[in-house]
Amino acid sequence: MADTMRAAVWTGKETGPTLQIEHIPVPQPKQGEVLVKVSACGVCHTDLHVMKGEVAFPSPAVLGHEISGSVVALGPDTTPVRGVDVGAKVVGAFIMPCGQCRQCQRGRDDMCLPFFAQNRLKGTLYDGTTRLHRADGTPLAMYSMAGLAEYSVVPINALAPLHDGIPEAAAAILGCAAFTAYGAVHQTAALQPGETVAVVAIGGVGSSIVQLARAAGAGTIIAVDISDEKLDAAKKLGADHGVNSSTTDSVAAVRELTGGAGVDVAFEVLGRQQTFEQAVKMLTDGGRMVAVGIAAGAATASIEITPLVRRGLRVMGSFGGRTRQDLPAVIDLAASGVFSVEDTVTRTYSLDAAGEAFDALARGEIQGRAVITMAP
Template identity: 40%
Template sequence: MKAAVLMDYGQKVSIEDVQLKSPKKEEVLVKIKAAGVCHSDLHVVQADLPLPVPMVLGHEGAGIVEEIGEGVTHVKKGDHVVLNWVPHCGKCYYCLKGRKDMCEHAQRSAEYGTLLDGTTRFYKGEQEIYQFSMTGTFSEYTVVPANGVIPIRKDVPFPQAALVGCGALTGVGAVVNTAKVTPGSTVAVIGAGGVGLNVIQGAKLAGAVKIIAVDVVEEKFAMAKHFGATHTVNGAEDDVIDAVLELTEGRGVDYSFEVIGRPETIAQSYNVLGKCGLGVVVGVAPPNVNVSINAFSLPSQGKTLTGSWYGQSNPAIDIPMLLDLYMAEKLKLNELISKTYYSLEGVNDAFDNLAAGKIARSILTI
């Protein structure tokens, strides 16, 4: 079978013939039908997320169950599924606290590039191939933990279903689960890419009355307004903080979301907040990056800055719910797909377009 593999840092992703071992106990073999190309994948290619290589990339995907391992009962062969890249263990400290997105076991396995048992399923001859976030969706088939597959309705197209596996769930979840945006509130979204557009439409669903989209690429603003932005700010031309204050009668916004992962935009997301405002960092910055904010403003203005990982979601509940919203024409997914590639061969072109910052999402159909 073929898979898109980052063989070493500093190289292009290559399409390799690899071997895949059968699923073990509580694992599932999935035939991948569609995979989204996300900034997190690009971060690995650019060495901003230092993970072991060679590695099968891709974490946003949907497909069909091909085979189940011993003990798997919630899916069967032929089921349509979306992959969940935080397959929680259900036993660690954070899982028991109800924070499955912070599962210690899943996070450790993702850092090692293995499945939950510490081993891999991809090989090229005798060489072990790691897989990104226990998914590896840039492949014809993959093996994932049982909790890594969420059964979905069969009338949803695979490309749109794939987008819910990361971009839509992360963006909408940050609004609904992390920030709990209230009706009538004001929101700033810094970064109007694929995830940022989902934050924007999440804020609209939550009833925000003023949604300010901030970016440096003018071409993104028409899409941002289509997804629900009421105002736009071009950070390449205007002072972002002054512009947001002007749009909010000098007070700042109730909620802000940073969806880029850069220290300067994270600081902006804090500084555009009004008193008692809540800023949510969704963008993934390199591990060695620090952010500077004014210490006095924390107690004097009562601001809060927090993070959101995978939309602080419960994928087994939230993924089917988002797909129901899509089928009811209340959630935009079709419009997120800027370009479709009909083989894995398009992956490097998709990365180039993503790095250029002028698309929402590219889809690989496999």
Template identity: 40%
Template sequence: MPRAAVCREIGSPLEIVDVDLQAPKAGEVRVRLGASGVCHSDLSVTNGTLLSPLPSVLGHEGAGVVEEVGEGVTNLAPGDHVVISWVPQCGECYFCKHGQGELCEPGSAAAMSGGLLDMTSRFSAGGQPLFQMAASGTFSEETVVPAIGAVKIPGDMPLAAAALIGCGVLTGFGAAVNTADIAKGDTVAVVGCGGVGLNVIQGARHAGAERIIAVDMNDGKLQTAQKFGATDLVNASDGDPVATVMELSGGRGADVAFEVIGLADTIDQTFNMARRGGQAVLVGVPKMDVMTTIPAALGFVIMEKQIRGCWYGSSNVHQDIPKYARLYTEGKLMLDELISNEITLGGVNDALANMGSGSIARSVIKYS
């Protein structure tokens, strides 16, 4: 019987409990988790920023080994090493066929339902059903997920590093290489240098940005950002970060500015950091009632700026996960350096509480 971390109500610590896990149904696989990253989105469920049905097995950034496959699964077999995608991508719906797999219709419905593609979960405890976060539930020693939400990786890749691809890397690196239009030599600003922001930075570097301005209020995060490729560090608590970015870019502004926090004030700042004709890419997830007001004529028409939303790094997981695994093995993608702490499942509440620390990029649960 696997153990899992369950969120029962907003504002309460996660409970570590024994859970029952059904066998995979048709089109599903059972995965023995090797590792799971502790992501800010998990914290956002516990504090109500992200709406998710409860009680739920949290976790959505994981990697493991396939234990069992359901009827009709031909692309995976027991023993395969996989990264979990919290937006399963079918490849057949309108959005998948239009190059927007991150918006997959059945995958998105499953992720929001607290279940799998049939909208039901495979977890229960004490005879009572438990939802599973984002069709994943990786805060568990084992989980069942749609086969289209498990992407095969090389068997020799460390699962702790692979787990981070499942959310932080796909979201952040993908924002830079898929969502944004970064040209070689561009100046980029990244507002928010947590785990996802660090991946935006290394994605921008990979895309050819020459100057990468990291903006945060925590000096520890800024120092880490420098290790991932930031060329300039701006502590937003020392003055007006927009003015500083303007000064660093010759008064013009950044070619592309990324917001990776999800606050109204930082969204406005990010838009104002972008140059005329530039882009502001919104990566951080705000609370559902957050609004922003931008002058239509001056902001969009006369200055020809763009705002782009970014969900899951605009990723095609079936292409991008193998690509990022290859970049890691080639030494072109920093994953081990993202891991600040390796913890057991019992340490998950401390990891959530310490998420704002400047010394923590990612805590990773390792399962024995």
């Protein structure tokens, strides 16, 4: 293994949403951690929010928070768990639970206290330090496992083995797009067979929610987006109807398609005030709105109090799945064909073209999900 690796480095919001390829030392795992040779990393809007300065995060940094790859080393005194050992092909989830805090102890990996306090606020792992540095010693913050690099250090609790037969590069999206969707559908919404669903915004996560809602036995599934191309893709993945909100009143259209009642569950996957408020208005009496999209800055949305009370509506946030139990479940669904990584991944970029990938994402050109591969 080489001493150095290529990484896409974000230098800070002052330079805007740009990445530069640098050669930096290969990181070394500590106890409870694993070194992964990265095959691919997904292209997610959350990274783009960071790059645009819409989500606070220290810089310089290496972003990228959903990966696939192979384990090449375990940290000192690290015991293999759940089949994660040297030589194993793995998927890494963006929520990296410590396994020890009170939230992890009660099974709420998605609320891991050190993950939010250390990684999301400071760009470090749980000893308070980053594993990444430039050759001159300058520390580089890590967004999750910092997957936009040829090697990545990942807490072992955030990894699960990848089954044979799942394309390794496309499998990277199982760690965020599919994993986030699984948490929204099964943990937060607790979707029941026959329930009607609206999915507002059909990107990587929205496309995944369509597939998982269909697999969970949802009744009518309505996809909402401003792109006819994305709506057509959603229908191929299992949506019954597509509503173009740029040309149609999406709330009225959803109500019409449900006989005037509205849907049992609306998933909002964009994180914008307008779509957040629309999703609430799409609900039937007793319905649940599951907010999945990360918003820019301190964005807020308004909800009418009286309808919320009288109609017994519920508005719930859903950041992701519960890593140790849900990541293996997501991989199983991909292995069984219930979730298709091949149909969800529509573009592949090289690491050298990582900046182009995020530019295309910012322009709204990527249908489903794109991945960045580390192969030259």
